[in-house]
Amino acid sequence: MAVRTITTLGAPILRQVAQPVDLTTVASPTFQNLLHDMVETMIAAQGIGLAAPQINVSLQVAIINGQAGPYAIINPRLQKSSRQTELAEEGCLSIPDVFGTVRRPARVTVTYDDEQGRPQSTAATGLLARVMQHEIDHLNGVLFIDKVQQITQGQLP
Numbered sequence: 641m642a643v644r645t646i647t648t649l650g651a652p653i654l655r656q657v658a659q660p661v662d663l664t665t666v667a668s669p670t671f672q673n674l675l676h677d678m679v680e681t682m683i684a685a686q687g688i689g690l691a692a693p694q695i696n697v698s699l700q701v702a703i704i705n706g707q708a709g710p711y712a713i714i715n716p717r718l719q720k721s722s723r724q725t726e727l728a729e730e731g732c733l734s735i736p737d738v739f740g741t742v743r744r745p746a747r748v749t750v751t752y753d754d755e756q757g758r759p760q761s762t763a764a765t766g767l768l769a770r771v772m773q774h775e776i777d778h779l780n781g782v783l784f785i786d787k788v789q790q791i792t793q794g795q796l797p
């Protein structure tokens with residue numbers, strides 16, 4: 641296991657749609673190592689979420705640092721989003737030292753496969769809903785600065 645280098649703004653992979661994960665590969669040591677490395681990298685960087693393109697891997701997988709600890713969301717899909725929105729401050733490990741307010745749906749339902757390839761569904765609100773949307777955006781090549789209303793700290797390069 642290893643802490644991997646986090647890609648930063650300007651890296652083309654951050655703007656690409658990541659490849660779907662083939663669920664027959666989820667149990668493989670290579671894929672499980674990837675998940676472990678993503679967890680280690682996220683914790684070392686003190687993040688609350690990390691998407692695979694942020695460590696230069698084009699796969700539809702992200703780690704969410706939930707209340708019960710980190711877990712993987714594989715091939716996540718936003719199934720439902722509330723009409724009600726919330727404005728809150730976000731940052732991104734790939735855009736260091738820049739923070740800004742982003743308006744997002746307050747409640748979302750996300751379906752995904754877990755680290756054993758089993759289908760899951762989560763209804764999320766608050767910070768969890770925000771982190772999930774931020775990470776799913778990464779898997780589609782979208783960054784929070786694309787949606788930012790106001791930069792509150794730092795400066796875009």
Ligand SMILES: [Zn+2]
Binds near residue numbers: 733778
């Ligand atoms: Zn991010």
